[in-house]
Amino acid sequence: MERPERPRLAWGLTGSGHYLRECLDLANELPDVDLFLSRAGEEVLHMYGHPLTGLREGFRIFRDNTASAAPVGLFYHGHYHTVVIAPATSNTVAKCVAGISDTLPSNIFAQAGKCRIPSIVFACDTAPQMETESPSDWVTVYPRPIDLENTRRLTGFHQVVVVETFDALRAALRTRLAAVEREFGAAAPARQRSGLAT
Numbered sequence: 001m002e003r004p005e006r007p008r009l010a011w012g013l014t015g016s017g018h019y020l021r022e023c024l025d026l027a028n029e030l031p032d033v034d035l036f037l038s039r040a041g042e043e044v045l046h047m048y049g050h051p052l053t054g055l056r057e058g059f060r061i062f063r064d065n066t067a068s069a070a071p072v073g074l075f076y077h078g079h080y081h082t083v084v085i086a087p088a089t090s091n092t093v094a095k096c097v098a099g100i101s102d103t104l105p106s107n108i109f110a111q112a113g114k115c116r117i118p119s120i121v122f123a124c125d126t127a128p129q130m131e132t133e134s135p136s137d138w139v140t141v142y143p144r145p146i147d148l149e150n151t152r153r154l155t156g157f158h159q160v161v162v163v164e165t166f167d168a169l170r171a172a173l174r175t176r177l178a179a180v181e182r183e184f185g186a187a188a189p190a191r192q193r194s195g196l197a198t
């Protein structure tokens with residue numbers, strides 16, 4: 001498979017409504033982003049009013065419809081500089097921590113580790129009590145100790161940045177994209193330089 005002139009950003013979307021709209025807006029600010037959806041992610045996108053037809057205007061989209069997670073082959077050929085999983089459900093965080101890769105987001109996380117590609121994970125479950133947005137209103141949820149423990153354990157993974165707030169996600173992306181710009185700067189489109197402007 002041909003190596004691309006400039007690698008892209010792989011963004012995993014899971015079945016979480018937590019800051020979903022904000023995450024999509026942020027991804028939209030950036031150039032060269034491909035979305036990797038879990039099956040739950042695809043359903044939840046519809047529930048929150050983001051049909052795939054609209055998203056295809058701004059992104060290349062990979063759906064979770066192969067048993068082997070076929071698109072991860074791209075990771076072996078230098079197609080991606082960074083993996084972002086945002087927002088990340090407690091389910092996906094648990095799989096990432098346990099080394100399970102049976103969905104597209106958990107697969108791109110695993111492949112990033114195996115290919116030494118940095119990852120940023122925006123975990124949903126970060127406090128014993130949280131306010132989160134359902135499709136119709138704001139609700140209170142109480143992440144369990146196992147959920148909080150999984151988030152904590154993920155912070156110990158090599159080349160993985162775990163962020164707990166949307167602002168921290170923006171900051172982590174800014175830092176990472178500055179490093180990418182230094183590495184691939186000559187070929188960087190102008191839009192990348194304006195994305196995430198403070």
Ligand SMILES: Cc1cc2nc3c(=O)[nH]c(=O)nc-3n(C[C@H](O)[C@H](O)[C@H](O)COP(=O)(O)O)c2cc1C
Binds near residue numbers: 039047091
């Ligand atoms: C409207 C809606 C919102 C949800 N939001 C969350 C969430 O914020 N955090 C979470 O851990 N699970 C949430 N879920 C449940 C996940 O979608 C479910 O656990 C799913 O199996 C996760 O699969 P995935 O991790 O492969 O995407 C939500 C489900 C629905 C229907």
